[in-house]
Amino acid sequence: MLRLTGQPTERAFLHKVMEMSGQDLLDCLQCGKCSGSCPIASETVAGPRRLIARILAGMKDEALEDATWWYCVACGTCAGRCPVEINMYEVATALCEIAEAEGVKPSEPDIHLFEELFLKSVQKTGRVRELQAVMQYNLRTFHPFKDMVPGMKLIFKGAISPKEMLPGGGSDPKVARIFSRLAEKE
Ligand code: SF4
Ligand code: SF4
Structure with missing residues (x-):
């Protein structure tokens, strides 16, 4: 399910995240089961569904600044409930490595x-x-x-x-x- 509207560099970002995480984000149905059960999702932390939407839309800067993956506690609840078995922790780890390599500051400074x-x-x-x-x-x-x-x-x-x-x-x-x-x- 390809929904990319971004520039080639932004598409490259999606493929980099998929390659590094080993997760096929193009399978995401945007059903929201992950965010509905994520313990860190709140008014200020949107949760995994929106983060994946940003990656799929090629919104690299927004995805790297999204608080969701900085706060992810690797509980695995999202993966357990996801109908297409996307493991958000693997995605969070990939984003962390990309952000560190590119000098992106954490959304939570300390x-x-x-x-x-x-x-x-x-x-x-x-x-x-x-x-x-x-x-x-x-x-x-x-x-x-x-x-x-x-x-x-x-x-x-x-x-x-x-x-x-x-x-x-x-x-x-x-x-x-x-x-x-x-x-x-x-
Ligand atoms: S539960 Fe899976 S398919 Fe549904 S929005 Fe989350 S990652 Fe996508
Ligand atoms: S693994 Fe991370 S994103 Fe998934 S439910 Fe747990 S805290 Fe939320």
Whole structure:
């Protein structure tokens, strides 16, 4: 289902994304099942259906600036519900690589810092310690009280524990092996 109206360079962008992601975006029916179940879709993040529409229309700049793929948490829900089995995470990874190669700034300026803190927490304790990671993130981005109210609500509901702030919790050997394999590849 070819709907491209863009210039040759924009068509090249579509084919590059398809090649790098291994996903046949031309099969997309624009049914919206993916966006309807995507946990990051919101008023400000349009979700995978619109992102794919932008890629199909050859809107390279808009696609690379779309917040959807910056925020994608690789949950796989969209792929599970898609009638033509498009895996959005693979598309998000391809867009990330293209954006990095072309120097496109993230739509969330400090997203790489968050990624670093998230991974450090997993590496150190075998899982992400949400409270610790978010507090470190807010301190380093100079917004120390930013998530205080929702954070307190989550603590009172038992969704996160203040014990996370205590030292301890050794690394998981399986997780440590994954990180050491990644370090070898780099
Ligand atoms: S669920 Fe699949 S076919 Fe439907 S809009 Fe999303 S990617 Fe396209
Ligand atoms: S894999 Fe990404 S795009 Fe797909 S549903 Fe999950 S967060 Fe949304």
